[in-house]
Amino acid sequence: MNRQYDADVIVIGAGGGGAVVAKELGEKGIKVLVLEAGPWYGNSNWPEPNASKGGVSSSSYNDLSIDLLKHSFTDLEDDMNNLITGKLRWGPANRERGPWPRMGGLAWQNSGVGGSTLHYFGNCPRAYPSQVYNVWPISYQELVPYYEKVEMTLPVYPAPTTDKEELFYYGAKKVGWQYLEGKEINNPGYRPQPNAILRPNPLLMDPDFDLQNNRSVGCTLRGHCINGCNTGPAVEAVAKRSTMASYIPGALRTGNVEVRPNTFVIKVLTEGNSTGEIHAVGVQARDTWTGEVNEFRAQVIVMSAGGVETPRLWLNSGLPENPWVGKGMVTHWFDGVTGIFDENDLMNTLGISSIKPFVGQNAAARFDYPGLGIVMTVGITPGLFSSLIYASSSKGYSFINQRDLQAPWDVEGEIVGEQLKESMRDYTRTLSLTVFTDDTVSQENGVTLHPELKDENGYIPVINYTASEQDIIKRDKLAVIAADILRAAGAKTVIRSNWPPGIFIHIMSTMRMGYVTDTNCEAQQVKRLFIADNSVLFNGLGGPNPTLTTQALATRTAEKIAQLYFS
Amino acid sequence: MDHSESVQDYVITEDERLPFQYLVNDIIPRSPELAYLYGIIQYYGALDSQIDEYLIINLDSQDVPLAKVTAEMLNYVYSGAGIFGGTEFLTSLAAIDSMPAPFKDNPAMIISSINSLVSSTMMGYYSEWSGYGSTRLAQPNDRVLEYAPISWSQIGYPGPSLGYRALRQYEF
Numbered sequence A: 001m002n003r004q005y006d007a008d009v010i011v012i013g014a015g016g017g018g019a020v021v022a023k024e025l026g027e028k029g030i031k032v033l034v035l036e037a038g039p040w041y042g043n044s045n046w047p048e049p050n051a052s053k054g055g056v057s058s059s060s061y062n063d064l065s066i067d068l069l070k071h072s073f074t075d076l077e078d079d080m081n082n083l084i085t086g087k088l089r090w091g092p093a094n095r096e097r098g099p100w101p102r103m104g105g106l107a108w109q110n111s112g113v114g115g116s117t118l119h120y121f122g123n124c125p126r127a128y129p130s131q132v133y134n135v136w137p138i139s140y141q142e143l144v145p146y147y148e149k150v151e152m153t154l155p156v157y158p159a160p161t162t163d164k165e166e167l168f169y170y171g172a173k174k175v176g177w178q179y180l181e182g183k184e185i186n187n188p189g190y191r192p193q194p195n196a197i198l199r200p201n202p203l204l205m206d207p208d209f210d211l212q213n214n215r216s217v218g219c220t221l222r223g224h225c226i227n228g229c230n231t232g233p234a235v236e237a238v239a240k241r242s243t244m245a246s247y248i249p250g251a252l253r254t255g256n257v258e259v260r261p262n263t264f265v266i267k268v269l270t271e272g273n274s275t276g277e278i279h280a281v282g283v284q285a286r287d288t289w290t291g292e293v294n295e296f297r298a299q300v301i302v303m304s305a306g307g308v309e310t311p312r313l314w315l316n317s318g319l320p321e322n323p324w325v326g327k328g329m330v331t332h333w334f335d336g337v338t339g340i341f342d343e344n345d346l347m348n349t350l351g352i353s354s355i356k357p358f359v360g361q362n363a364a365a366r367f368d369y370p371g372l373g374i375v376m377t378v379g380i381t382p383g384l385f386s387s388l389i390y391a392s393s394s395k396g397y398s399f400i401n402q403r404d405l406q407a408p409w410d411v412e413g414e415i416v417g418e419q420l421k422e423s424m425r426d427y428t429r430t431l432s433l434t435v436f437t438d439d440t441v442s443q444e445n446g447v448t449l450h451p452e453l454k455d456e457n458g459y460i461p462v463i464n465y466t467a468s469e470q471d472i473i474k475r476d477k478l479a480v481i482a483a484d485i486l487r488a489a490g491a492k493t494v495i496r497s498n499w500p501p502g503i504f505i506h507i508m509s510t511m512r513m514g515y516v517t518d519t520n521c522e523a524q525q526v527k528r529l530f531i532a533d534n535s536v537l538f539n540g541l542g543g544p545n546p547t548l549t550t551q552a553l554a555t556r557t558a559e560k561i562a563q564l565y566f567s
Numbered sequence B: 001m002d003h004s005e006s007v008q009d010y011v012i013t014e015d016e017r018l019p020f021q022y023l024v025n026d027i028i029p030r031s032p033e034l035a036y037l038y039g040i041i042q043y044y045g046a047l048d049s050q051i052d053e054y055l056i057i058n059l060d061s062q063d064v065p066l067a068k069v070t071a072e073m074l075n076y077v078y079s080g081a082g083i084f085g086g087t088e089f090l091t092s093l094a095a096i097d098s099m100p101a102p103f104k105d106n107p108a109m110i111i112s113s114i115n116s117l118v119s120s121t122m123m124g125y126y127s128e129w130s131g132y133g134s135t136r137l138a139q140p141n142d143r144v145l146e147y148a149p150i151s152w153s154q155i156g157y158p159g160p161s162l163g164y165r166a167l168r169q170y171e172f
């Protein structure tokens, strides 16, 4: 490595995509420096990641500490997932400071080594082939070997069944939907979730198995995926395969990767040559504890800051104008449809008295419908559960709304007051389904900079998203399908939340391949600058959860970087 | 660790609390009727778990503290039709001369602020927060879970778990 460089490659962001590039390049012997804005949980260089600055960086696998991780990840949902003060929030490590501001809706992401995969559910379906073939600038076949590699590395398995999933399968089957086999989905039907969660501990059902002192490998179905899983004997063997537990330990094992948390990149630096072509040469980054700004230089820079921050950083760096930077955002515009069941009915169908949404993996069963999107079970702890299902609606308060007698649900809108208390009294007999819409790419939707408001990292991002007529139709169809499945399973009451379009969970395609980058994911206007996160996806994949595809593409991008610049 | 200092990290005045108390009570009220039907535990509501304080500390944990101006905005809401008064009513409040920024002339901000207070009320009440008891107003790193919230008994949530022997053998 040339001495004028801090590394061969700098990766900005250690989340879903960035961690993959780091490990893949490290394995090829390329020196990588990962700069991550948030904290690092489970690393002995940061014994108190939220309370004091700790070390500067870590490049040793031996620094990882499962004991520290268990200490930080408390399984308590306000401690972990409060949007303002939680450990998994979009903000600096220091929780006495506020979150980093954004405008235009709730972009539910978090900072930290692992990025938003720290609180993701681990769902890893592939894109619908029909949404890639002849649509993307690269073919579906081109992605397959990379899908296979990521599926093996994470690894990805079909999720196990607990009561809530069985009730869902029972309903879906009763409606007449087909069971889907295989990874390539071309027809509607239901299946266990392909997810990046290690299979259940083989001793789990043994009554003598000591859960209290368990330090063995495997999921224990305890339902804390969203609160940042800590089940396992080592960070690398934690059951839920956030990149903190999968690709980052793998990257450290190569001996070629250094990760520097608490480091917010505020500018990408470029140089031009006589022909007017510009290329990336480094970055400026700010220490989130001290405010100190440093420059880092490398031969190649990879932006993996996520669907909002990657375009924000491009714009704040004054990189060349491009009408698609920040534009074309899709989010799968979610919805929630929920069924409340009677004890007697559950006894008659499954022989159980409750289904306990907090038991089992958070999203272990799904229904796919290429052309429309997805319906998926979601069972989570009660604070998040109530606020997502009963407090998120574009329809206002349900008690004010007129009951629509044509609608397949009994109630629509927010549920408050005694009705909320009654609904939550039925929490253990509630099955909630989440809908993801195959929403349309539009250049009107996306991320811009606020013209005046800045935080310490530059002008703040403003998100704009409006659903199209088509999106509304697709989402309504999926909501009806979800309600029918719940009804068939025996739900006594069905509630449609009807989420507003301003809650963003799958933020994708704000730096689209073919428009902002070429098919190698290198920026068309800035050489040696690559993109490897959800923003480079060409579209919303037809509805499937995006991370696996982002990771497959990131694996491919690492290969391209090595071929183009380090062979 | 000595919590005595950090317990007072957030200073909350009684005046400021009042409008937040109205709001949380609207969302999760005390319910004599539910208590009568299902047992006394169902009586308790957000006020019994100090969820008004939860809202205030969340608002004041942002780099620009918002509790005071939000309290002022809510005072206007509650001197009229309340949070259920409808979009037209809430929109009209933005025009009030003495409405503070960022709500003045910004009806969308009033509505989105109330929406997020409603969802925070649920997050506060049904999560572990009230169980932090005497440390609930401390900085987040210094809180200690002292007991299980009332809400968990109301809904049958046993609290965090190390595992469930809940695997079913399902044949597809």
Ligand SMILES: Cc1cc2nc3c(=O)[nH]c(=O)nc-3n(C[C@H](O)[C@H](O)[C@H](O)COP(=O)(O)OP(=O)(O)OC[C@H]3O[C@@H](n4cnc5c(N)ncnc54)[C@H](O)[C@@H]3O)c2cc1C
Binding pocket: A012, A013, A014, A015, A016, A017, A018, A035, A036, A037, A038, A108, A109, A110, A111, A112, A113, A114, A115, A116, A117, A119, A120, A121, A122, A123, A124, A226, A263, A264, A265, A266, A304, A305, A306, A307, A309, A310, A313, A505, A506, A507, A532, A533, A534, A535, A545, A546, A547, A548, A550
């Ligand atoms: C509750 C929830 C559940 C989810 N479940 C699933 C699921 O089951 N399956 C799925 O596929 N997706 C899921 N998602 C979405 C998933 O989290 C994202 O698809 C995925 O994390 C995206 O990866 P990314 O690399 O684009 O961004 P991120 O994972 O967000 O990573 C970006 C990283 O960059 C860092 N960063 C940002 N800006 C800078 C900067 N300027 N300098 C330095 N670092 C920076 C961030 O701190 C972050 O660590 C879920 C999301 C939520 C909120």
